[in-house]
Amino acid sequence: MTGRLPDGRWLLPDGRCVLPGNRWDLAPRDVDPPTVSVVVPFYEQQPQLELVLAALSVQTHPATRLQVVVADDGSSVPPDVGALEGTVVVRQEDRGFRAAAARNLGARAADGSVLCFLDADTVPEPTYVDRAVRLSAGAADVVAVGRRRHADLAGWSPSRLLEWFDGGAAPTELTEPRWLRDAYRESDDLLHADHRSYRHVISAVLTCERDFFWAVGGFDEGFVGYGGEDWEFAARAWERGGVLAHVAEAVAWHDGPDWAERSTSDRVGKNAEALALASRITDPAARRHGIRFALPDVRVVVDTDGHSAATLLVTVGAVLRDLDATIHLVGENAGALRASWGDADPRIVLGTPGTGARSRIVVHIRRPITAEPGALGDRVAELDDHRAGRLDVVAGDDVIVEIRSVRADARAQRHAAALACDAATLAEELFPVLRRDVATTALELLDEEPRLDW
Template sequence: MRTASGTTVPGNRWDLLDGTAGATTTVSVVVPYYRQQTQLDLMLAALERQDYPRDRLEVIVADDGSPEPPRVECALPVTVVTQEDRGFRAAAARNLGAAAATGDVLCFLDADTIPEPGYVSALVRLPALVPDALTVGRRRHADLTALGRLPQPGDPVLDEPAWLVDAYRGSRDLLDADDRSYRHVISAVMCCRRTFFDEIGGFDESFTSYGGEDWELANRAWLAGAVLAHVPTAVAWHDGPDWAGRPDDRRRDAKNGEAMSLAPLVTDPAARRHGVRYAVPDVTAVVHSAGHTAASLIVTVGSILRHGDVTVWVDGDEASSFVGTWGIDDPRVRVGAPTAAETRRSRVAVEVGGRAVFGEKAFELLAGAGAGGSVRCTLPDGAFVTHETWRARRRARRWASALGVDEKAALALLFGAHTVDGHAVDVTTGPLRPDLSW
């Protein structure tokens, strides 16, 4: 779907794009750096050999407080920006580099990761065409310091992470991306439009140790409606083995620390399987109090809360008085409407009008019927339920004006909209005055 604002695709269907973006887009290669002069020299030399036009390419080296500033000798324009050394702050360094960049597309590349000549051209193609695309290249491994150059046929190479290779193969290079595909985006070989990077807020600077900031950003990008793609022809070589292949007895503790940093921010149920609750819910539900009694409202709200990582907002003229009669002390129930900040990281949005009651399988069936888009369930007595992904809502909001339609129609165009009967998704209508006695 071509518009004056660029091209968009339904769902994650980047395979529907034909042609190329051409080599007219300006590109900023953003390189976080800390005391890696030999590797930086190799990386800059490799960037000089890119087949992308030099007059459309710049390099931003973001120094994370090295004792000595990096030396940059390169035929390309290079800007060095520096932040104070306060420990490992790669996320903040990347943001600093992005803020200094002037290109339309940001190509993130670690200083110890050396690109092959066609790397930039391959990786920037999709973001140049689709403003909310996020691409990840193929990172291979070799002892580049010993070789002093990129590997050639016959040179020894190190293993690629099998789990990542399998993930790309199983998802057809992320064409079949889903809510867990954020785990397959690596910031060392990542690319997106600077406008989209700014829209989603860049890297989260609360990450101050190795790992996690790329998964968090990719998850947030996905929830904002990003088109994800792995570009296997965009090859860059990492100097040394993958982190998981390094002989480090503290690796398990580091991975656990990364997991605990991610769980409050990533609502993926797999990250939250330990029984504790976090401030940001996976599902945000708005229940309208109109047409309810206090008793029927608690039945509706309670049937939603049984579905796990959910927060319910009750709105309407009688919401406060009804909820006040329940005598509850439950942070999962709030009065009013959720703010953008409260829903920013959630996956699913549910809206309920009337006395809907959700069965045990309702959320699972609604998700299946919606297939990543929107599903509306109609019920007797004027009751209804809508179940939508925040990802679809946010993409629709971004593109509705360019497509010349309202947000509801844009969501249907980009992700699909379906209507089902309540019995098909385990949702029924409850009585106005249920019997709550025991």
């Protein structure tokens, strides 16, 4: 049985649900435990790894449905995983800090339907796996982040750790990052996530279904050095239709303080992370220095039929004034009209976006328009604010500007066939559709030749 349920969920043939919006709270919890692969990236951390493996040996998740994959990032001595049943070790060469590549290496060796990423210095409580994977067991596309707490575990043995879990003396607890706690509280554990919530996803306690992980493309192996790959993955997962969730009851303990609490500040390292992210994440906060990057936030398709060179110039100019965008001119006369400008703007190209073209938003402009400064940016912001799938600007019965969320379309396209549903219709069912009259938007149809002189 498949189809739409009264609360907006869609039931897949395998019994899981496709959720509307970011409604992880609608995911069923009373489901059979999935097969899980815990992927642990490792480098020269044998004592800490032994604590993690001891903790994994006492998980409440059924042992017969739990695999552990240790992905070694080129340690001089291979990790010793002891006798923990079902543990696989995979290794890559030491070519610098390559946690993203190590996690992907581990994921390729995974058998489980759900991937549970856990750092080698982050010790899960006995209920961690069971709680962390529950959302992914019942719903598609979920990217869940557990709660990472901090403790001083230096010198601890596996036996002492297990005594703690059995009610014995606890370690000294260290400060938990307040900014992250506040973000989870203010977003209701990411229930009200938006396109900037990637900042609240941590790969040390990250869980998602294996198929969705690879549909997103895994971690970007171009990251070499500490940090950034989790934010980039989360931003891309959101773009591809992911449901972000914080599972506060899934607790794992990081051995040592949070980066911000450490005694030394690596500003050069943090700047390297920011530089790596700016070209990959279209958040305006990452792009506040005025540099244009190859990956645009918005792709704009402009139909050139009915345009003169002047109306097309005004239309395109209105877009580029407002948006971090690449413009695609589509129409038989597109090349000739653009050639008359004599410009060399690399943000403007001829032809429709290719299948590999990425962006967070797609805008289709069907008629010549002009706009007050900020008007198109305001419409994109409105789409974001309402977590909508589409916003149509209309003149009478005609849609003159269509603004679409790539996230909404990606989720619908991924599941439409299994649900025997048209993808466009499914997107409208899963995400709100907004409709605005052109007269209320500070946009205006260009019905006559504009003045270009000065």
